[in-house]
Amino acid sequence: MSHEESLRSLSFDYLNLLINGQAFSDVSFTVEGRVFHAHRCILAARSPFFRKFFAAGDESYSAAAQLAVQLNSVTYEVFMLMLQFLYSGQVCIVPQKHEPRPDCSVRGCWHTHCSSAVDLAIQTLAAARSFGVEQLALLTQKQLEIMVEKASIDDVMKVLIASRKHEMQQLLNTCSQLVARSGLPPEMLAKHLPVELVARIIDLRIQASASCQQLLGPHSTGEMDLKIRRMRSALDSSDVELIKLMVMGEGLNLNEALALHYAVENCSREVVKALLELGAADVNYPAGPTGKTPLHLAAEMVSPEMVSVLLDHHADPNSRTVDGVTPMDVLRTLTSDFLFKGAIPGLGRIEPNKLRLCHELVQSAVEVIAREEAAAVAPEEHGGLTSTGGGGTNAAFLNLVAQMGVAGNVGESEPSSSRRRRHRGSSSSSSSPSSMYHHL
Secondary structure, eight states, X not given: OOHHHHHHHHHHHHHXXXXXXXXXXXXXXXXXXXXXEEOHHHHHHHOHHHHHHHHTOXXXXXXXXXXXXXXXXXXXXXXXXXXXXXXXXXOOOSOOTTOOOTTOOSTTOOOSSSHHHHHHHHHHHHHHHHTTOHHHHHHHHHHHHHHHTTSOHHHHHHHHHHHHHTTOHHHHHHHHHHHHHTOOOHHHHHHHSOHHHHHHHHHHHHHHHHHHHHHHXXXXXXXXXXXXXXXXXXXXXXXXXXXXXXXXXXXXXXXXXXXXXXXXXXXXXXXXXXXHHTTOSOTTOOBTTTTBOHHHHHHHTTOHHHHHHHHHTTOOTTOOOTTOOOHHHHHHHHHHHHHHHSSOTTOXXXXXXXXXXXXXXXXXXXXXXXXXXXXXHOTTTOOSOOOOOOOHHHHHHHHHHXXXXXXXXXXXSSOTTOSOOOOOOGGGGGGOGGGGSTTO
16 A cells, blocks of 8 residues: 555545544534534644643543533534544535535536635635634635636635735735736725725735836826826726727827736736737737737746737747747746745746646747748658757756646747747638637
């Protein structure tokens, strides 16, 4: 039996003791009229709260006594989840898919990010904090971070308040960024959030605006500034139709206004896609003195969704900044920072799976372009993909990537003959990399 199998067997045995071990129980908890039979030694070993609780009793708490505890601060479902974790070390916080729930009106809901699932996770977080089960609190925080990416803005604000109350800084940062990008006006935020959280979100918006202003450079003044502010307000509200009217009626230049750069950093994938489909923004437009394209920004954000939608619309994976940096170079640097430093400067958290997906998407696009160029140069001699690199340095990098599960060939990010490819027309769709990214 392997080590993992041994741990799974131990976890199962303890969980079976919770379910069927009433004969050996020395404490019972009554929650919402239903009784849990448990074991003081296990609870005391797993939770500082229960250790203090059982140690503080008088002789009536002796080992021979059957202790009965009434709990009113937690629901039956949440307490059951917490006990499962205390006994087995693992638990699924997400409700069963398609399970009918009284607080979810969606028939056949998968409960991955609905209000019912979010509320259950928030209650589990509160219970984990109250009963001193820090590992469960961290597990719940991770699950909530996944949920809020697709949850409604109302649910995101609920999680934001809970993360502040329970001092979950990582979750607080994630929710603050999402609310800052929502476009909700301050007066609306003030109705739902404490004053300090509203101030925090306003500060994040000011920082994002300053970042875009730095990209625009000193030439953006006067009437152009006014148009840019209106454009950003429209993007924050997902009003792409207003952007279209500004382009057609007011002559707004989306490239000079860096509309696409702003949308990639601050808006949803749907807004970026709609903006690209207007056909008025160059997906490969270099911004400011650094010459970063929207794809560079998406790579820096480690956002597979943004990377995929940009590549769908013919973003050039071989584009270079003024310093000669490609999107693949950005991802390589982020990977190195994550492996050797355990964190990425400027990012509150990093998900290895997202970094892996970004690598695969960009590398696939690089390989498609390499095949096209090889076929165009020598279609008879080079019918397949030519090698794009593979020295000792690249092999070492592949080994590092493998350590974090980042799969795929991460070869040289650009053929030597290519410096910057501009917008690739829709007429080449048969050989375009765009068809490879619709799964995201």
